[in-house]
Amino acid sequence: MNPIAAIGSTFLEFLAAVGRLVLFTASAVSHCVRPPFYPRILLRQIIEIGFYSLPVVGLTTLFSGMVLALQSYTGFARFSAEGAVATVVVLSITRELGPVLAGLMVAGRIGASMAAEIGTMRVTEQIDALTTLSTNPYKYLVAPRILAGVISLPFLVLVGDIVGVFGGYIVGVYKLDFNAATYLQRTIEFLEPMDVISGLVKAAVFGFLVALMGCYHGYRSGRGAQGVGAATTNAVVSASILILISNYGITTLFFSQ
Amino acid sequence: MTDLPKIRIRGLCKAFGANQVLRGLDLDIAAGESVVVIGGSGTGKSVLIKCLIGLMEPDAGTIELDGKLITGLPPRQREAVMGRFGLLFQNGALFDSVPVLDNVAFGLVSAKGRPMAEAKRTAMEKLAQVGLGADVAAMYPAELSGGMRKRVALARTIATEPDILLFDEPTTGLDPIMGDVIDQLILKCVRELGGTALTITHDMTSAKRIGDRIAMLYDGRIIWVGPAGTVDASGDEYVDQFVHGRVEGPIAFATRRH
Ligand SMILES: Nc1ncnc2c1ncn2[C@@H]1O[C@H](COP(=O)(O)OP(=O)(O)OP(=O)(O)O)[C@@H](O)[C@H]1O
Ligand SMILES: [Mg+2]
Numbered sequence A: 001m002n003p004i005a006a007i008g009s010t011f012l013e014f015l016a017a018v019g020r021l022v023l024f025t026a027s028a029v030s031h032c033v034r035p036p037f038y039p040r041i042l043l044r045q046i047i048e049i050g051f052y053s054l055p056v057v058g059l060t061t062l063f064s065g066m067v068l069a070l071q072s073y074t075g076f077a078r079f080s081a082e083g084a085v086a087t088v089v090v091l092s093i094t095r096e097l098g099p100v101l102a103g104l105m106v107a108g109r110i111g112a113s114m115a116a117e118i119g120t121m122r123v124t125e126q127i128d129a130l131t132t133l134s135t136n137p138y139k140y141l142v143a144p145r146i147l148a149g150v151i152s153l154p155f156l157v158l159v160g161d162i163v164g165v166f167g168g169y170i171v172g173v174y175k176l177d178f179n180a181a182t183y184l185q186r187t188i189e190f191l192e193p194m195d196v197i198s199g200l201v202k203a204a205v206f207g208f209l210v211a212l213m214g215c216y217h218g219y220r221s222g223r224g225a226q227g228v229g230a231a232t233t234n235a236v237v238s239a240s241i242l243i244l245i246s247n248y249g250i251t252t253l254f255f256s257q
Numbered sequence B: 001m002t003d004l005p006k007i008r009i010r011g012l013c014k015a016f017g018a019n020q021v022l023r024g025l026d027l028d029i030a031a032g033e034s035v036v037v038i039g040g041s042g043t044g045k046s047v048l049i050k051c052l053i054g055l056m057e058p059d060a061g062t063i064e065l066d067g068k069l070i071t072g073l074p075p076r077q078r079e080a081v082m083g084r085f086g087l088l089f090q091n092g093a094l095f096d097s098v099p100v101l102d103n104v105a106f107g108l109v110s111a112k113g114r115p116m117a118e119a120k121r122t123a124m125e126k127l128a129q130v131g132l133g134a135d136v137a138a139m140y141p142a143e144l145s146g147g148m149r150k151r152v153a154l155a156r157t158i159a160t161e162p163d164i165l166l167f168d169e170p171t172t173g174l175d176p177i178m179g180d181v182i183d184q185l186i187l188k189c190v191r192e193l194g195g196t197a198l199t200i201t202h203d204m205t206s207a208k209r210i211g212d213r214i215a216m217l218y219d220g221r222i223i224w225v226g227p228a229g230t231v232d233a234s235g236d237e238y239v240d241q242f243v244h245g246r247v248e249g250p251i252a253f254a255t256r257r258h
Helices: A003-033 A039-051 A054-079 A082-123 A126-132 A137-175 A180-189 A193-219 A224-255 B045-053 B075-082 B100-110 B116-129 B146-159 B176-191 B204-210 B228-233 B237-244 B250-257
Strands: B007-016 B019-029 B034-038 B060-065 B085-088 B164-168 B196-200 B213-218 B221-227
Touching: A003 A137, A003 A193, A039 A082, A039 A137, A054 A082, A054 A137, A082 A126, A082 A137, A082 A180, A082 A193, A082 A224, A126 A137, A126 B075, A126 B085, A137 A180, A137 A193, A193 A224, B007 B045, B019 B034, B019 B045, B019 B060, B019 B221, B034 B176, B034 B204, B045 B085, B045 B164, B045 B196, B085 B146, B100 B116, B100 B146, B116 B146, B146 B164, B146 B176, B164 B176, B176 B196, B176 B204, B196 B204, B204 B228, B213 B228, B213 B237, B221 B228, B221 B237, B228 B237, B237 B250
Parallel strands: B034 B196, B034 B213, B085 B164, B164 B196
Antiparallel strands: B007 B019, B007 B060, B213 B221
């Protein structure tokens, strides 16, 4: 096959995919803000994402906070800056690790299940059935999930922030023999509202991305069990990649003076 | 049928890639009439129904409802028209995340705007009409047998009492007695509630019971249509072969040739 034609057709395919995604996103977002709304479905999704992800997010951030304290201590000890451990822990957790870890964990947990659920509905014609019963699937399926993602993730990240800092505290005080009061004081001393806020903004964006990818890939799922499987994988992979890319973008926006 | 047909289909074409499924299909359905479409597996009966209700856009051809063109409408208007149809999917397409009762009540709430409690009462009645009781109403679709699922789907389709009813193999997988019950129910929807029905079936007994007219789909077109009583003596060799389920005939020849 002509290599240039191959490159060209791949490129066109890519453009078409981007176009489809943009259309889907526009449609989904516009349905998020126009009635009718489905508050009960929204609530169920919020519980599913926000509440049931707590253990996963809690465990990840707890151990990240702990390892962060340990690592920065051994690192900083080389130029006797051990005092900065608490500050490093709280800044890393609130700005970066909290939102990114929570986002990635939720991408695995929620993005996958959304894609599988909606994909199965697509394959078994339940989405068509919704349409024939005068229910817009964007409104009924997609909008509540996206809203729930945007609402739940900041909450999850806030909890994750606290748990992560607590993890650092445990290691700092019980293993590295910091004074408890000093450690806490160090934690708060250099923390600015913007550190936490930027993390929560990231969380909202990540929640949007995870739900969007889950719904998009589920909605466009191919035929059969294999199609649903592929949709699930694609949802998790694409959400994770988008999280890391947008993380860089948002960080640049917030902290590049 | 001197006056306007309820549904008029002309030159309907639909292809999936190289697979030309419908090739210029014509069919009229009068108001209050029950038409049965028969035809071999994979001839495009389900595709026809999906083009009718608007889940698939035909490649060519027109569909008129009460004299108004409904193909090629902008999505918003097409959705409004879709609300006048009720479709029983071949595989049921029940919402598996909600119980049976909510499935049946779904359309009453979403399409008719009924309050939940009232919708559930009506749904209960519809379930009773298809021979299912309160015990089944609380179950989830995954817990039902194939035939039960079919009947729940039927109850969901007729619950909203739509103008035009499309049934894709309503009695497949049912025992003969239950099949008869469902046939009577479909007839009731047409005769008493004044609906117009298009039913797909492979079951000739059921076809003759439900249908005012029977149409045979073959090779992407309606090749024969006539009063239900005359289907046994249609004089058309394709219909004859199909009705009597013979291996030898023009249809078998066509399959072998491919
Ligand atoms: N979504 C689709 N994508 C691609 N091809 C399809 C699709 N739906 C149907 N087809 C094709 O259209 C043809 C007709 O399918 P259809 O489901 O209408 O058959 P049918 O007459 O309902 O058969 P059966 O009696 O077995 O249900 C088949 O060859 C099928 O492969
Ligand atoms: Mg079919």
